[in-house]
Amino acid sequence: MMIMKKSNEVSVLAPVAGHVLPLAAVQDPVFAAEQTGPGFGVQPTAGQIMAPVSGRVTLVAATKHAIGIVMPTGLAVLIHLGIDTVVLNGAPFVLHVQVGDEVAAGALVADMDLAAVEQAHKLTTVLVIVTNEQKALASLTLLPLTKSIAAGDVAAIAHLAVATTESATVTSSANHAATYYPALATAIIANVGGQQNINSVIHCMTRLRFYLKDEALAHDSVIANLDDVIDVAKAGGQYQVVIGLGVNDVFDAVLAQLEPEFADDEPVPSAKQESNEVNWLSRVRGGASDVIGVMTASMIPVIGILAGSGILKGILAALTGFNVLTVTGGTYMVLNAVADATFYFLPVVLGFTAAKKLGSDPIVLAIVGAILIYPSLITAAGKSATAQITFLGVPTHLMSYSASVFPMIVAAWLGTYVERGLKYVIPLYLRSVFIPIVEALILAVVVLVIVGPLITILSKDLANGLVSVYNFSPALSGLVIGSLYQTMVIFGLHWGIIPIVINDIATNGHSYLNAILSITMVAQGGAVLAVFLKTRDRHLKEISLAAAISAFCGITEPALYGVNLKYKRVFIVASIASGLGGLLTGLLRVNNYALSGSLIGFPAFITPGVGIGTNFYGYLISHYGTLVLATTLVYLFGFSDKRLGSKTNLRADQ
Numbered sequence: 001m002m003i004m005k006k007s008n009e010v011s012v013l014a015p016v017a018g019h020v021l022p023l024a025a026v027q028d029p030v031f032a033a034e035q036t037g038p039g040f041g042v043q044p045t046a047g048q049i050m051a052p053v054s055g056r057v058t059l060v061a062a063t064k065h066a067i068g069i070v071m072p073t074g075l076a077v078l079i080h081l082g083i084d085t086v087v088l089n090g091a092p093f094v095l096h097v098q099v100g101d102e103v104a105a106g107a108l109v110a111d112m113d114l115a116a117v118e119q120a121h122k123l124t125t126v127l128v129i130v131t132n133e134q135k136a137l138a139s140l141t142l143l144p145l146t147k148s149i150a151a152g153d154v155a156a157i158a159h160l161a162v163a164t165t166e167s168a169t170v171t172s173s174a175n176h177a178a179t180y181y182p183a184l185a186t187a188i189i190a191n192v193g194g195q196q197n198i199n200s201v202i203h204c205m206t207r208l209r210f211y212l213k214d215e216a217l218a219h220d221s222v223i224a225n226l227d228d229v230i231d232v233a234k235a236g237g238q239y240q241v242v243i244g245l246g247v248n249d250v251f252d253a254v255l256a257q258l259e260p261e262f263a264d265d266e267p268v269p270s271a272k273q274e275s276n277e278v279n280w281l282s283r284v285r286g287g288a289s290d291v292i293g294v295m296t297a298s299m300i301p302v303i304g305i306l307a308g309s310g311i312l313k314g315i316l317a318a319l320t321g322f323n324v325l326t327v328t329g330g331t332y333m334v335l336n337a338v339a340d341a342t343f344y345f346l347p348v349v350l351g352f353t354a355a356k357k358l359g360s361d362p363i364v365l366a367i368v369g370a371i372l373i374y375p376s377l378i379t380a381a382g383k384s385a386t387a388q389i390t391f392l393g394v395p396t397h398l399m400s401y402s403a404s405v406f407p408m409i410v411a412a413w414l415g416t417y418v419e420r421g422l423k424y425v426i427p428l429y430l431r432s433v434f435i436p437i438v439e440a441l442i443l444a445v446v447v448l449v450i451v452g453p454l455i456t457i458l459s460k461d462l463a464n465g466l467v468s469v470y471n472f473s474p475a476l477s478g479l480v481i482g483s484l485y486q487t488m489v490i491f492g493l494h495w496g497i498i499p500i501v502i503n504d505i506a507t508n509g510h511s512y513l514n515a516i517l518s519i520t521m522v523a524q525g526g527a528v529l530a531v532f533l534k535t536r537d538r539h540l541k542e543i544s545l546a547a548a549i550s551a552f553c554g555i556t557e558p559a560l561y562g563v564n565l566k567y568k569r570v571f572i573v574a575s576i577a578s579g580l581g582g583l584l585t586g587l588l589r590v591n592n593y594a595l596s597g598s599l600i601g602f603p604a605f606i607t608p609g610v611g612i613g614t615n616f617y618g619y620l621i622s623h624y625g626t627l628v629l630a631t632t633l634v635y636l637f638g639f640s641d642k643r644l645g646s647k648t649n650l651r652a653d654q
Contacts, residue, residue: 016151314555411443482519483575518623
């Protein structure tokens with residue numbers, strides 16, 4: 001029976017026996033990010049599905065994988081059986097309710113064949129989602145459960161908002177569907193590339209699933225910003241428009257504007273059968289866009305603290321440069337730990353956030369990040385004598401993964417396939433112990449033995465090539481390095497240049513290369529400063545200003561992943577300005593005398609024993625010239641608030 005706490009509290013029961021999971025641990029990025037509403041998951045050990053609350057059954061999926069219940073208070077609860085099980089067409093499910101039935105909490109509503117779901121290589125996780133949070137829910141509290149739970153046991157407490165009547169809700173929904181959804185459907189069809197770009201469309205309980213001819217023609221940001229659209233997701237060859245429980249109405253409205261054959265139980269592939277140059281280029285562009293999208297989405301949660309850490313590092317550099325602090329002093333060590341920890345442990349944090357984005361296990365990927373920066377491996381990688389090791393007889397070159405991004409994105413992407421394969425071969429009763437450690441082992445080995453050495457080889461070859469270009473022509477080298485260096489940073493290919501810079505400074509006392517690298521930081525900072533000056537979006541202004549200051553302090557990650565890559569034209573224009581700034585730096589033969597740069601590192605351009613002279617003036621001309629150039633070009637050509645998309649209020653009279 002449902003347990004009532006206070007007058008505004010309702011006990012939400014576990015719909016099935018098993019292990020309760022917070023949504024963040026669910027292997028689906030849309031559900032995990034609570035884009036369809038708050039709730040929880042249960043990893044089932046049995047197949048009998050119970051009603052988590054009392055109310056009327058208002059929705060039953062044609063594919064039997066989802067049931068919607070509305071309580072008398074108006075709270076709408078969705079029971080979702082498995083992950084991505086809509087494609088199974090109801091085969092593993094037997095329903096015991098239909099639309100209009102009144103059910104009591106704890107009553108049997110469905111049976112789920114767990115073995116059949118697993119044989120289809122789908123996850124059996126059962127989800128309980130509150131789909132009308134804004135109207136009926138103040139908060140949902142998941143109980144602190146440490147062991148398996150039985151079906152019908154209390155799993156969470158729903159704290160209700162102002163009560164609404166069911167009849168009012170139903171009436172409002174009917175009017176909304178009649179006057180609103182056709183306009184929304186028109187907007188969605190237009191922005192997925194029009195009817196001519198649609199092969200077919202199906203839907204599950206929360207998403208429209210389009211099979212498109214060319215996903216590059218879809219306007220993601222416009223669709224995601226339409227009222228009643230929660231988000232856009234891409235998976236399994238599908239272009240998914242996440243809507244929530246209103247998806248049935250939207251699907252009907254979409255189909256009414258298309259031909260009937262577009263609703264196909266066996267959708268055609270999204271890619272054209274013929275292989276031509278345009279399609280190949282579209283796939284490459286789409287793949288690159290997906291990689292950048294995952295990187296930026298994974299970095300967004302830590303952009304704020306990265307920017308703050310970069311600013312603190314810049315302040316510390318200035319304080320030590322003017323001998324206010326010493327690097328051996330206690331004050332410096334504590335402040336430096338605060339400033340540097342986010343960068344040092346970035347693979348751990350990124351493992352968690354990238355896994356949530358891609359649908360792999362966040363905890364396992366965080367552990368993989370910790371393995372990559374394990375102290376003994378970091379120490380060995382820093383010494384040429386120990387950087388070359390063998391793992392099970394395979395020669396392996398160790399590299400430092402602190403502050404790295406791309407290797408963890410690769411690991412999180414591979415994690416989705418590794419988990420799926422392990423669940424196929426490891427018995428259910430052994431999974432909780434063996435899947436996490438085996439997955440961590442496989443992913444860590446792949447990165448250490450394959451990804452890392454490959455990056456090392458490519459970065460060394462690139463570095464040697466760039467040094468050869470510099471020896472041939474400093475100006476040409478400045479143009480090439482200035483244009484490409486921040487792209488190399490994104491993929492971790494810049495590590496081959498850093499040792500050359502360090503060796504130059506240690507051996508010769510100066511580095512022309514580091515002066516060019518410094519220019520690239522200023523250009524990215526100038527680009528994001530232009531966004532700050534031009535945008536009217538308050539949140540983007542806050543991010544942009546902090547990222548600009550961080551870049552001027554020598555840390556470009558907040559600018560790169562928080563703004564510039566997200567709005568790709570900003571990054572492209574910034575790279576052009578960076579290349580021109582590098583060309584100017586090479587022409588002026590600007591030199592650098594310490595492992596520091598950007599605007600905060602100006603003391604590193606004062607020639608030792610000479611003081612402020614020709615080299616420092618060259619620094620001022622090249623760096624502040626690049627700043628003005630990057631800011632101006634991005635302001636004029638690289639960014640507009642139109643790139644943010646806008647909330648579109650669709651009314652019947654539009």
